[in-house]
Amino acid sequence: MDLVGVAARLPLPGETVLGDEFVMMPGGKGANQAIAAARAGGHAVFLGAIGSDSFGVTLNARLNSAGVDTAHLRTSYGASGVAVIMVDRAGENSILVSPGANSTFTDxxxxxERVIADGDVLLCQQEIPVGTVIAACRAARAGGTRTVLNAAPARELPPELLANVDLLVVNESEAQAITGTETPDVPGLLALVPRVVLTLGGDGSRFAERDGRDEHVPAHAVEAVDTTAAGDAFTAALAVAWGEGRDLLEAVRWATAAGAVCVQRLGASSALPTRAEIDAQFER
Structure with a gap:
């Protein structure tokens, strides 16, 4: 559950800033990307866990109302995952995540595993235990399913995980955390995985493959209101487009349009665009 407060600027450490708006809405990277994929036209099956609290009831309802297949959604006794999000008027944010039920999804x-093997694309994030992400990517590799890892939040990626990732999606800080460099090192990332998309915020993204393709994809010129779920909209649309058989560079361009629609709205799951909205932005 995302608890979002809006203020003129983000507070400094130890400082209290008076906000002027508050909203509470379902979120979580896994759920956001599942909803974004469903809205983008994909058939999204969600694997994960919610808590037995009232937040869990709302999270489940939001997934179902968005058209996400929740037949395999687990309920764990205790709290659901919660994110406390502060947003300034320039659209920048700071986020604190308490994993809750996410930490119970350990196998x-x-x-x-059959669901994963039957899919076109497995899309993973890092708000669940890394061992589960590794197991999911191994199941995908065994079943011939392509794997996309959005390595957020940033943390060390074990070699056994990287060995089963087909496409890595990271922002600049995540790229630096993975390679241990002061600036994003795309060649260093390509030494670990065969394909990389480096998101650059308002500068768009960079798509690179080991076969030599290395392209900058510019962002769309829009007025940003909130960037909270932009990465989720982008990554999910990318996975959907790749699953549909589009060339990856074209998929990145389409995903860029999804991110552009998302940043023009406040919130996370409530800001995720439909396929028609992505197509309309893509054509501009």
Whole structure:
């Protein structure tokens, strides 16, 4: 559940800033990307866990109302995951995540492994235990399913995970955390995975492959209101487009349009665009 406060600027450490708006809405990177994928026209099956609290009830309802398949969604006794998000009037944000039920998702059942093997694309994030992400990517590789890892929040990526990732999606700080460099090192990332998309905020993104393609994809010129779920909209649309068989560079361009629609709205799951909205932005 995202608890979002808006103020003229973000507070400094130890400082209290008077905000002027507050909203509470379902979020979480996994759920956001599942909803974004469904709205972008994909058939999204969600694997994850919610808590037994009132937030869990709302999270489940939001997934279902967005058209996400929740047949395998787990409920764990205790709290759901919560994100406390501060947003300034320039659209920048600071986020604190308490994992809650996400931390209980520590293995995969045979049924969940079959779901992964039957998919076109597996899309993973890092708000669940890394061992589960590794198991999911291994199941995808065994079943011939392509894997996309959005390495957020940033943390060390074990070699056994990287060995089963087909496409890595990271922002600049995440790229630096993975390679241990002061600036994003795309060649260094390509030494670990075969394909990389480096998102650059208002500067768009960079798509690179080991076969030599290295392209900058510019951002769309829009007025940003809130960047909270822009990365989720982008990554999910990218996965949908790749699953549909589009060339990856074209998929990145389409995903850029999804991110551009998203940043013009406040919130996370409520800001995610439909396929028609992405197509309209893409054509501009």
């Amino acid at each position: 995969l059942t045979e049924a969940e």
